[in-house]
Amino acid sequence: MKVTVGIEVHAQLLTQTKLFCSCKLDWQASQNSLVCPVCMGMPGTLPVLNKRAVEFAIKSALALNCSVNTTSIFSRKNYFYPDLPKGYQITQYDKPLAQNGFIIVNNRKIRIRRVHLEEDAGKSIHTDKETLVDFNRCGVPLIEIVTEPDIESSAEAVEYLMKLRQILRYIGVCTGDMEKGNMRCEPNISVNMGNRTEIKNLNSFKAVSKGIEYEFQRQVKALENNEQVTHVTLLWDEKEEVTKPMRTKETSEDYRYFPEPDLPPLVLKESRIEEIRATLPELPETKISRFVSQYELPEQDAKILCEEQVMADYYESAVKICSLPKQTANFIISDLLAVMNTLQTSLEKLTFSPAYTAELLSLIENGVITRKTAKDILPELIEKQESPAKFVETKGLKQISGGDEIENAVKKVLSQYPAEVERYKQGKVQLFAFFTGKVMQETKGKANPQSIKDLLLKNLG
Numbered sequence: 001m002k003v004t005v006g007i008e009v010h011a012q013l014l015t016q017t018k019l020f021c022s023c024k025l026d027w028q029a030s031q032n033s034l035v036c037p038v039c040m041g042m043p044g045t046l047p048v049l050n051k052r053a054v055e056f057a058i059k060s061a062l063a064l065n066c067s068v069n070t071t072s073i074f075s076r077k078n079y080f081y082p083d084l085p086k087g088y089q090i091t092q093y094d095k096p097l098a099q100n101g102f103i104i105v106n107n108r109k110i111r112i113r114r115v116h117l118e119e120d121a122g123k124s125i126h127t128d129k130e131t132l133v134d135f136n137r138c139g140v141p142l143i144e145i146v147t148e149p150d151i152e153s154s155a156e157a158v159e160y161l162m163k164l165r166q167i168l169r170y171i172g173v174c175t176g177d178m179e180k181g182n183m184r185c186e187p188n189i190s191v192n193m194g195n196r197t198e199i200k201n202l203n204s205f206k207a208v209s210k211g212i213e214y215e216f217q218r219q220v221k222a223l224e225n226n227e228q229v230t231h232v233t234l235l236w237d238e239k240e241e242v243t244k245p246m247r248t249k250e251t252s253e254d255y256r257y258f259p260e261p262d263l264p265p266l267v268l269k270e271s272r273i274e275e276i277r278a279t280l281p282e283l284p285e286t287k288i289s290r291f292v293s294q295y296e297l298p299e300q301d302a303k304i305l306c307e308e309q310v311m312a313d314y315y316e317s318a319v320k321i322c323s324l325p326k327q328t329a330n331f332i333i334s335d336l337l338a339v340m341n342t343l344q345t346s347l348e349k350l351t352f353s354p355a356y357t358a359e360l361l362s363l364i365e366n367g368v369i370t371r372k373t374a375k376d377i378l379p380e381l382i383e384k385q386e387s388p389a390k391f392v393e394t395k396g397l398k399q400i401s402g403g404d405e406i407e408n409a410v411k412k413v414l415s416q417y418p419a420e421v422e423r424y425k426q427g428k429v430q431l432f433a434f435f436t437g438k439v440m441q442e443t444k445g446k447a448n449p450q451s452i453k454d455l456l457l458k459n460l461g
């Protein structure tokens with residue numbers, strides 16, 4: 001049996017204020033402190049469209065390869081719910097802002113049916129005894145991004161969402177923070193082109209994956225038992241890991257959509273759309289291919305470096321200084337990310353500048369220090385925010401190559417391990433690595449690996 005998935009995403013736009021009034025956006029503000037007569041839907045108030053939200057929505061639509069309509073219409077979607085004081089949501093219905101886009105996920109095209117602008121509703125907070133409402137979120141600008149049913153597995157759904165989030169972050173319109181509800185996903189699932197069900201309330205990639213998987217199995221079982229799959233909206237129960245029916249799916253008639261009488265059509269000049277297109281940064285796909293061709297990196301490395309724009313920028317700034325593209329990529333991926341992980345810091349907060357990374361890599365490249373020394377001192381360098389060259393100088397960490405110091409260390413090690421030397425001579429050549437390690441220790445990691453090798457070979461006869 002074949003599963004078909006379409007996904008609806010609501011992404012919160014990073015504007016300063018709400019979509020139709022000047023109330024601020026601040027998820028940390030105390031409940032019901034960011035409200036005004038407009039977002040509370042008081043009689044006689046009028047909505048005024050947030051220009052920045054429109055720009056962000058257009059930017060998103062263009063980044064998702066959509067065509068932006070020069071005229072789109074706001075509509076009222078009427079429904080009753082405690083967290084919706086107006087009794088309707090201003091959204092876009094038959095004439096959305098943009099349509100017919102796509103993004104590429106693992107070489108497959110996932111078509112985007114539409115991208116439209118709408119306002120968020122408030123939040124209901126359920127406790128044991130009662131339900132409370134917080135209206136701060138009423139009127140917060142969202143874009144809704146709807147795919148065609150092109151997704152063929154739960155894994156692909158997650159990859160699509162990660163790709164979408166990456167693009168929205170690159171263009172700076174949404175934090176994509178699912179835990180905070182800044183990006184909310186509602187997949188709809190059908191098996192063998194049958195009726196589809198929609199899951200609400202998914203706020204993590206894990207929940208998306210498990211929810212789709214659960215729903216797929218449930219529908220397969222129903223079909224095998226000759227039961228009908230009904231068109232319903234389901235809730236995902238995070239604890240029990242099951243879907244539960246929430247309501248039978250409303251049809252659009254239930255919402256009595258009609259054009260919002262208080263807002264004129266949103267008319268955009270072609271030239272304005274092109275102006276916004278010109279502000280789009282280089283997007284992940286393009287950046288990855290450029291990194292592969294320009295810096296001759298393996299695709300996997302390019303993907304890691306381009307995961308976030310700040311990391312890609314960090315990489316390029318460092319390479320610009322040291323001209324060591326391969327080494328810089330390896331260093332960031334295997335050393336820097338690991339240390340940052342241990343120190344629980346992010347690239348944004350990292351005070352170890354790209355210039356310092358470049359300096360450190362040049363020290364290795366020019367034979368001043370070994371790669372091992374670089375690795376060892378990295379946590380301290382990051383902590384002290386010191387110039388690597390200066391640090392190496394004051395700590396006397398310069399690499400030693402050839403000369404008596406290494407030879408003495410080699411001789412010392414060989415005399416300390418006569419039994420191992422004997423076994424080596426009898427053919428146990430794996431012991432070479434053991435001797436190398438011991439000499440490295442003896443020289444505090446400063447010995448040039450090639451010199452150790454040469455001198456060991458010479459002394460072992």
Ligand code: ZN
Nearest residue numbers: 021023036039
């Ligand atoms: Zn307001």
Ligand code: MN
Nearest residue numbers: 010091118144
């Ligand atoms: Mn919506």
